[in-house]
Amino acid sequence: TTSVSSSRIQKFELEEDNELRFVVSGREEVTLELINGSAEVFGSVVEKNKKYIFPPGARVAVFTWKKATVELIGTANAYVSPETPMIMYINLHAALEQLRRIADNPTEKDRVGQGPRIMLVGPTDVGKSTLSRILCNYAVRQNRSPIFVDLDVGQNSISAPGTIGAIHINRPADVVDGFERTKPIVYNYGSLQPGDNNALYEKLLITLSQAVSAKTVENVETGISGVIINTCGWIADGGYAAIVQAAQHFEVDIVAVLDQERLYNELQKTLPKFVKIVHLPKSGGVEVRSSEVRLKSRNMAVQRYFYGTRGEQYFPHQFDVPFDEVTVVKVGTESVPEECLPVGMKPEDYSAKVVPFPISPELRHHVLALSPFDSLTQEISTTPVFGFVVVKEVDMIEKKMTVLCPRNELPYPRIFVYTKIEFLDDHNVP
Numbered sequence: 001t002t003s004v005s006s007s008r009i010q011k012f013e014l015e016e017d018n019e020l021r022f023v024v025s026g027r028e029e030v031t032l033e034l035i036n037g038s039a040e041v042f043g044s045v046v047e048k049n050k051k052y053i054f055p056p057g058a059r060v061a062v063f064t065w066k067k068a069t070v071e072l073i074g075t076a077n078a079y080v081s082p083e084t085p086m087i088m089y090i091n092l093h094a095a096l097e098q099l100r101r102i103a104d105n106p107t108e109k110d111r112v113g114q115g116p117r118i119m120l121v122g123p124t125d126v127g128k129s130t131l132s133r134i135l136c137n138y139a140v141r142q143n144r145s146p147i148f149v150d151l152d153v154g155q156n157s158i159s160a161p162g163t164i165g166a167i168h169i170n171r172p173a174d175v176v177d178g179f180e181r182t183k184p185i186v187y188n189y190g191s192l193q194p195g196d197n198n199a200l201y202e203k204l205l206i207t208l209s210q211a212v213s214a215k216t217v218e219n220v221e222t223g224i225s226g227v228i229i230n231t232c233g234w235i236a237d238g239g240y241a242a243i244v245q246a247a248q249h250f251e252v253d254i255v256a257v258l259d260q261e262r263l264y265n266e267l268q269k270t271l272p273k274f275v276k277i278v279h280l281p282k283s284g285g286v287e288v289r290s291s292e293v294r295l296k297s298r299n300m301a302v303q304r305y306f307y308g309t310r311g312e313q314y315f316p317h318q319f320d321v322p323f324d325e326v327t328v329v330k331v332g333t334e335s336v337p338e339e340c341l342p343v344g345m346k347p348e349d350y351s352a353k354v355v356p357f358p359i360s361p362e363l364r365h366h367v368l369a370l371s372p373f374d375s376l377t378q379e380i381s382t383t384p385v386f387g388f389v390v391v392k393e394v395d396m397i398e399k400k401m402t403v404l405c406p407r408n409e410l411p412y413p414r415i416f417v418y419t420k421i422e423f424l425d426d427h428n429v430p
């Protein structure tokens with residue numbers, strides 16, 4: 001072939017239940033095209049003769065239930081695997097669909113109107129996010145509209161790192177960009193590990209679970225479709241407690257444990273009997289990420305929040321904000337040790353306490369959340385945020401800071417909530 005001289009073209013023939021796994025390993029994009037047969041990417045149908053363009057770093061699996069001829073153009077590390085857990089994943093989907101039918105059937109008393117609530121747990125890098133995406137996709141492809149909840153503060157797939165949130169899924173994920181993120185409910189936690197402030201994390205879990213329950217009651221279809229919950233890969237010590245808390249607050253009825261049998265056994269002992277616990281293997285295609293790769297994918301998530309994707313570009317703006325037009329606050333402070341308190345006085349709960357945060361050059365490169373409140377109130381800690389800005393500069397002489405904002409105006413009120421998340425923005429923005 002002479003058409004694309006500098007790029008490599010690779011062609012693959014997939015048999016039934018095979019998957020083509022590839023990593024966009026160079027600095028250039030890679031184009032995927034289905035030439036013949038049928039295929040899907042993480043549960044989204046791949047259209048024949050359409051060119052899907054993946055950015056550098058993307059890791060993709062193209063699976064076929066039947067047969068497919070697939071072409072890749074560009075620098076990609078690729079191989080075909082005949083072994084995948086997809087049959088088990090679709091069986092899990094079938095079980096969820098069965099529960100939705102029961103919820104939809106007025107003759108069944110106990111589950112009327114409320115479909116399955118499933119939570120996916122396991123260590124990092126076992127494909128939890130991917131399986132959530134597959135299950136959401138299969139659900140919408142059967143005309144369901146579930147709620148997807150992401151409790152992973154390290155690698156959140158709904159909003160910026162350091163958040164937990166929920167979205168309503170009513171169309172399949174884009175093959176390249178994933179689910180649309182319109183009208184998400186997002187709570188700012190502000191750091192990457194639930195253990196940094198476990199009490200705050202649990203407060204946010206509770207608040208989010210109430211918001212989600214309200215949605216499942218508001219809309220019949222949503223209620224029947226149920227809730228699919230992705231969790232953090234932190235499973236030791238406090239992480240285990242956080243999984244159990246999430247199961248309680250979201251009142252889950254199925255927990256799918258990926259990969260780790262020990263976790264499966266532990267949960268069987270801890271969770272109440274009515275919670276069904278299933279154990280599933282991880283896919284051999286899931287990459288084990290180094291901390292650098294993890295950092296890179298977090299940066300890409302923030303980058304995506306501000307700049308969008310190739311398919312849907314955003315154009316953020318930069319603003320100079322005088323110090324006296326903004327208040328920066330922080331959620332959670334060190335508590336006073338009990339022995340330092342007067343006798344008989346109980347230590348106050350400092351985990352969600354909202355306190356002023358002094359503006360200083362330390363804020364440079366930090367992501368800040370935009371609170372909807374116009375004055376300093378304790379509710380800031382547990383109310384969904386509008387969105388985020390990134391601090392690009394702090395000028396202590398001129399007493400102003402420069403922030404990157406997704407929109408062309410910086411909304412009032414300007415109460416910014418501190419987060420530990422940093423993002424080095426290397427774009428020049430007007």
Ligand code: ADP
Nearest residue numbers: 021059061125126127128129130283285286287
């Ligand atoms: P977790 O949520 O458990 O940390 P992810 O679902 O995010 O894991 O998966 C980690 C990475 O592996 C992602 O980049 C994802 O695209 C990739 N991946 C998942 N499943 C496959 C597969 N079958 N083949 C190739 N890559 C995969």
